[in-house]
Amino acid sequence: MTLPDDSQKAIDDYLAALRRQLRDLMEEDMNDIVEEIRAHILDKSTAGADGAQVEQTLAALGAPRDLAARYCTEEMMRRAEAHRSGTQKARIAGRWTVRILAGLVVVIVSAVGYFVGGVLVTAGVVKVMWPRGTGLWQTMNSDGTVMSYGLSGGSGNTPPSNTAHDILGWWLLPIGFILGPAIIYGTFWLGRWTVRMVWPARKKFNYAAAEPQTDI
Amino acid sequence: MDEKRVLNPDSADKWEVQLRKGSLELAILAALWGGRLYGLEILRHLEGGSDLVVSEGTVYPLLTRLRTLGLVESEWVESDSGHPRKYYSLTAAGRERALEMGRTWARFAASLNHLLTPLNGAVKKEKP
Numbered sequence: 001m002t003l004p005d006d007s008q009k010a011i012d013d014y015l016a017a018l019r020r021q022l023r024d025l026m027e028e029d030m031n032d033i034v035e036e037i038r039a040h041i042l043d044k045s046t047a048g049a050d051g052a053q054v055e056q057t058l059a060a061l062g063a064p065r066d067l068a069a070r071y072c073t074e075e076m077m078r079r080a081e082a083h084r085s086g087t088q089k090a091r092i093a094g095r096w097t098v099r100i101l102a103g104l105v106v107v108i109v110s111a112v113g114y115f116v117g118g119v120l121v122t123a124g125v126v127k128v129m130w131p132r133g134t135g136l137w138q139t140m141n142s143d144g145t146v147m148s149y150g151l152s153g154g155s156g157n158t159p160p161s162n163t164a165h166d167i168l169g170w171w172l173l174p175i176g177f178i179l180g181p182a183i184i185y186g187t188f189w190l191g192r193w194t195v196r197m198v199w200p201a202r203k204k205f206n207y208a209a210a211e212p213q214t215d216i
Numbered sequence: 217m218d219e220k221r222v223l224n225p226d227s228a229d230k231w232e233v234q235l236r237k238g239s240l241e242l243a244i245l246a247a248l249w250g251g252r253l254y255g256l257e258i259l260r261h262l263e264g265g266s267d268l269v270v271s272e273g274t275v276y277p278l279l280t281r282l283r284t285l286g287l288v289e290s291e292w293v294e295s296d297s298g299h300p301r302k303y304y305s306l307t308a309a310g311r312e313r314a315l316e317m318g319r320t321w322a323r324f325a326a327s328l329n330h331l332l333t334p335l336n337g338a339v340k341k342e343k344p
Contacts, residue, residue, distance in 0.1 A: 070277035
């Protein structure tokens with residue numbers, strides 16, 4: 001029997017996703033599982049022989065991630081650890097290296113993001129309280145060249161020096177109250193996304209402790 | 217203060233699901249008692265002979281688990297449908313386990329039925 005192209009593609013995509021989710025198991029177990037699920041889908045599809053039947057079968061099996069989680073029991077993981085090949089060990093070591101590096105990058109980027117966002121929000125608040133003493137100051141030398149830039153606030157509501165010129169003025173308010181929170185929010189979501197991508201939640205499936213709704 | 221405890225409406229369903237789940241392993245071992253079957257045949261056997269409401273995504277991982285526990289063994293067999301099928305059969309340990317579970321189940325069901333005697337009249341009345 002030949003399935004329509006898009007049904008065949010749906011099956012291949014499903015099985016490829018399942019294989020990816022089973023990558024921590026023994027290669028022999030992984031192939032066995034994927035082939036058995038393929039046989040099941042094909043067996044069920046012979047009844048309807050149309051796209052709807054394939055779609056229904058895939059839906060009944062559940063998402064590849066959930067199905068794979070049911071296979072990743074402690075017994076299967078122990079079996080995989082005992083039979084791991086050199087290539088698999090290297091691949092796992094590589095994955096951990098990427099995770100650790102990504103973790104470090106997330107920590108550094110988050111620290112910078114939260115700090116910059118926090119400084120901007122604080123600058124906005126201080127600008128409201130001491131408008132004349134708060135700003136992004138450009139200090140000039142006597143020959144007209146720029147000596148330095150600095151963000152400061154307070155100081156008795158007066159500019160830090162006579163030569164200092166506030167280049168932002170009231171623009172500090174939208175920057176502080178819109179850009180600041182946006183940077184904090186963006187940093188939070190970037191961190192969360194990266195952690196979810198690199199550290200996917202995978203736990204060994206426990207039949208005894210499984211929530212009933214998610215199991216049968 | 218006298219605090220009335222209200223039963224969560226979901227907990228009755230959860231209990232039923234747990235009951236079905238707990239009996240699925242025995243039902244699969246019993247399905248294989250008569251000889252080897254492949255996954256879909258086991259599913260159809262369970263669906264046809266009971267109201268277990270078995271999900272496909274549960275039975276296959278459970279079969280794999282029973283295999284790693286040494287209760288069933290599997291072999292790939294070529295079929296007329298154009299693709300091989302994985303057949304499962306009970307091992308000696310699986311037959312022994314099925315018998316043991318079957319006995320436990322029968323004992324449990326008998327003692328629970330005995331305990332349910334006071335409800336019998338009410339349950340029968342509810343039946344159409």
